[in-house]
Amino acid sequence: xxxxxxxxxxxxxLNHTAVxxxxxxxxxxxxxxxxxxxxxxxxxxxxxxxxxxxxxxDYCEKRDEPIQAQHYAFLVPDKQFDAVIARLEAVxxxxxxxxxxxxxxxxxxxxxxxxxxxxxxxxxxMEVMTRPYVRP
Numbered sequence: 001x002x003x004x005x006x007x008x009x010x011x012x013x014l015n016h017t018a019v020x021x022x023x024x025x026x027x028x029x030x031x032x033x034x035x036x037x038x039x040x041x042x043x044x045x046x047x048x049x050x051x052x053x054x055x056x057x058d059y060c061e062k063r064d065e066p067i068q069a070q071h072y073a074f075l076v077p078d079k080q081f082d083a084v085i086a087r088l089e090a091v092x093x094x095x096x097x098x099x100x101x102x103x104x105x106x107x108x109x110x111x112x113x114x115x116x117x118x119x120x121x122x123x124x125x126m127e128v129m130t131r132p133y134v135r136p
Contacts, residue, residue: 016056024059073127
C-alpha cells in the first residue's frame with residue numbers, strides 16, 4: 001500500500017506524546033522534579049514538560065478509566081545521573097536496575113553506561129539511562 005511512496009527517514013522526529021495521568025499536575029511535577037526540568041504553561045487540556053530536545057511530554061488527565069501503564073525512557077548526561085538518583089531517594093521512590101523491578105536500590109551498567117527504572121504516580125515505568133541502547 002505504501003511501497004511506492006518515499007519515506008523521509010531522516011526528517012522524522014518525535015515532537016510530543018500524550019501521557020495519561022489521574023492527576024496531570026501531580027505527574028508532570030513529579031517527572032519534572034526528578035529530571036530537573038520545569039512544567040510548562042497549560043496548553044488546552046495538556047500540561048507539558050519540555051525535555052529540552054524539541055520533545056514534550058504532554059500530561060493529560062484521564063479520570064474515567066484506569067491508566068494503562070506505559071514505558072518512557074530518558075537519556076540523561078552522565079554528570080546528571082547521580083542527581084536524578086538523589087532526587088528519587090529524597091522523595092523515597094524506589095528505583096531498580098531492571099525493568100521488571102526485581103533489583104531495588106541498584107543501577108545497571110548496560111552498554112557501558114548507567115541506568116535505573118522507577119514508577120511515576122500512575123505506575124508508568126520510567127527509565128533513566130546514560131547511554132542509548134545498542135541496536136543490531
